[in-house]
Amino acid sequence: LIRKKAKPGLGARIRGFFHKPKTAAPAGPTEAPAPTTAAESPQQAIDTALTLAHGSKLAEAIELLQRATSQWPEEAPLLHVLGSLLGQQGNVPAARRYLERAVEISPGFAGAHTDLGNVHQLGGELEAAATSYQRARELEPGNPNPLATLVQLQLKQTDLPAARDTLQVLIEIAPENVEARLSLANVDAELGQLPQAAEGYRKILEVAPESPDIQSRRGLTLNRMGEFEAAKRSYVETLRLAPDDYRHHNDFGLLLARMGEQDDALNCLRRAIELKPDFAGAHINLANQLKDQRQLQAAIDSYQTALKLEPGNADALNNLGNALSDCGRIPEAIARHRQAVEISPEFAEAHSNLLFTLLYDPAVTTAELQREHQAWADRHGCEPAQDPAVHVSDTSSRPLRIGYVSADFRAHPIGFFIEPILRHHDNERFHVTCYADDAHKDEVTERLTALPARWRSLAGLAD
Template identity: 30%
Template sequence: MTTSPPTDEIRQIVDQAMQAARHETAAGNLDQALALYRAVFELQPGHAGAHHALAALTRQTGDLAAAIPHYAAALEGDPATAAHWLDYLAALVEARQFSAAAELLALGRSNGLQDPALDDIERLLAGASAPDAAEIDAAATLFAQGRLDEAEAAARSLVERFPQHPFGWKLMGGVAHRRGAAEQALHGMAMAARFDPDDGEALSNLGLLLMRANRLDEAEITLRRAIDQQPDNADAHNHLAITLAELGRLLEAQASVCAALAIAPHHERSSITYALVLQTQSRLTEAVAAYRALLERSPDNTDAHSNLLFCLSEVSGITPEELFAEHLHYGRQVARNVAPPAPFDNTPDPERRLRVGFVSGDLRNHAVATFIEPVFEHFAGRPGVELYAYYTHTLNDATSERLRGHLDHWRGVSMLDDAGLEQLVRADGIDILFDLSGHTSFNRLPAFARRMAPLQVSWMGYPGTTGVSAMDYVLADRKFLPHGRFDHLFTEKLVQLPLSVPFVPHAHAPDVVPLPALENGHITFGSFNRLSKINRQVVGAWAALLRAVPDARLLVAGMPAGDGRGQLLSWLEEEGIAPQRLDFHGRAGMVEYLTLHNQVDLALDTFPYSGGTTTMHAGWMGVPTLTLAGGTVPGRQSASFLEHSGLAHFIASDAGDFVGRGTAICADLQALAAIRAGLRGYFMLPQSDTMVRVADGVEHALRLMWRRWCQGLPPESFETPLPPAPPSQS
């Protein structure tokens, strides 16, 4: 026969357990505290203090649904304690259980509960009711009609009067997004999703905004929640596909975009994503077919058309003339519905200060920014130019802020249509307007086709012609596009710059190490170009070189996650290259990516689209690139850098020459080691005196263009003379 412990002993044990539980909670040992509270309930199931403490603990861990029953039990066990009422009410409000909170508040008042906090809760509950359907419909109509000022006023009124209702926040986010205010849009949509976590549309929009803010992991989680709520939301599936592609998970991205197209077979944005995922996997023939199928249905989809041109520039076997013809077709297409431009009222004074604008979506942490920033920096404060930026992306990062500091005016234009952008540029009185994108993301070439400024110039963002007849000039490095050899492949007139634009190396780039082959006893080739540039012919040339240098290994970096390397492995296997000679690395941060070059002796280029920034990163790490310079403009990028660096013997004319030159280079390790040790010396750094001459050359080119316009003369190709070097200091 057992006997129960005395009541005093139970009380003592409970008090000790409660004290220990509070101690463990304060120390952050939540599991131990939870176990102690459960021990209390075994002895006193209705212990109000334990229920209240456990409710607070559970709420702290984010499980509000589990906390509410404990708050209720605490109140039932000890209704005389005001905190039990107040915390229970706060939890119900946080859970948006407004009816239950209102009933509890009324019960507390009837029981004589008095506390200033109750007034706050009462006001909050008064504002937590929903607006009527007519007000919501009226505000939504304002937004749909593009009456953004009125829609914003309606959204603010809704948020102020109904702070717990999601629609006002959702409308606020939508208005901010239309205006290109990325942070405000993200905040508004996040609040809407918080107050209605089951709204698939709000979650889809929030996921898109997170993705554009480069918060990719959060975007993936949010978009998967959106799809759980709305499995038939094609936009959500497409946004998830883009997010996964940005994360390098290409097979998952392909599955997501196929899900979007299964829901909406002619969904244009998903069709572009599908083609882009194929392109990124180096399935170029399929990607081209997908772009062309979309353009047959929607010939005015200029985003798809630009993507097609970029994709074609990577396709092996396309001739320079065929690629140029495709660009001409784009130019005719965007000019088809453009009215003749209105006259300009810019003062035709050949020597006055020029207003120069730059249109780009890459004024952020992007390769283009590493080239344009030194130009902005050395133009800043010059009396002859006034600089304007027209930024077409929504993401503003540290690079954007730094660039903004070099410019006189900064315009965020991501949400302006072509007519709105033209109106703004004309209102600013721009004399010379630069395109820094070409056929890359966030370009505004259709707006350039409208003729926004007296002179329009393409530069830096794209290796080739825009195809737009209203683009007057393209600036080019004289070694990149030698005079007379490529003029026929441009609708623009070529302006040869005397010096190349400097490259800004990464601030935390590792030091150059000695040639790895001297220690390893074998050559290591490396490729750091994106997968879409690596085609079957490229792999054939690499494999032939690996067979010619039988001890060599191949390191391939930047591989996408999952099975992205499968096609490449298959091609190398067909060429008889053993897997043991291969070393694959996934995408990495910049420092890790640069550090990989310390394992590589010689970089192998891709063709017909050669390396650009990739080749320069390798050069900064002391690794020269063996390239095959083709007939198309994109095939000239590495060759230009190598010629500037005195390494013309690293430029092959065909696949056989590629193998022959590579074999000869590998046979002289001492020469390769010497190149490695001295390659950084060929870089013109932004802070060098030579950079002043580069800026002088660009400004002189702008002045020559402007003088011709003032004289009523048409654009013509010319070579900018090299400005004199400053006198040496003795």
């Protein structure tokens, strides 16, 4: 269980919901008295209203501007500021009405188009919001504000490719915008473009070298890429900067486990628990490592601690079931797997583990096994695809190409079973390539890679 990081760079790091009107509030006290006389000009009304709004008198600012728009109904800046303040108040219909009127009167008013997009977004009108932002962008190509708000919308719609394109344009306009660069690196990581993400984090660290969170993100990305030594260096630096952050100890422990440095991994995970005893994820991760080292009772104890903290944690229940099964405590294991499936019905792995464990219970009949397997197929299976027509050319003059894809070319049943197959392939008749979907290596991996087959690493690549 790898802790899922919060993603402040995905939208939340690009702020500025409502475009600030170009006319700034006059300097002075934040607590402005309510005006007793009508404004002498639209600009005076705007200045006074902004002063009131900045002084937490939003309702009075709106009332003043509503009176002013009755006197000057065709003043686009006045309508724009009133619409923006109504948007801040949450009055979407009124805000939309005033901002639409502002852009109708002044079609080239980019700020009003931006805030109209904000109001559309606030009202759930996402397509209309995108149209407004695009229009503002066309009117002021060098203004980063419409791009920043457009990125927020695209991320809200989980349209990551579009967000990536917009962020690249935003960075061209404002190359010093570190938050935009962070958002781009985060989007690259989400899209599985890991080398670009790692490079993005590296460049951010050039200007913000003392940021433990950026170091940690880079370490996590390098870990996913299988670049373990580089990831380790990032985590060492992360912990130098934030030695008491339980999250970084947890993540570093997971990396060390992948590197085979089990003792150090256990120490990191135990330190994470010392710093944050109620973090169930660290207890689960510690239990996983203890289970891998065959310290089964200690693993069971850690899983149970995690379940005291989060009784409905399906991962902990599933993994506890596996540990109990390894101990031969089959009825208890079955019960835990059933709990995991009841809590998370779409958890196919837990359901599969339940089927596997049932095979070890002599009290379970063949008919019951069939029903259980059919239930799995009904929930997680799919209709078998029709075999496509295969047109095979004459292969008599060339070797047949065969590819094996697995994450288990190691000390695992697949690793053991594939070894004699690879060893005895006729290399003149078969062109064999193995695609390893895991960067973990052991002595079995070394034996396999020494055999006459080509090897490609898929570690860290998205589906």
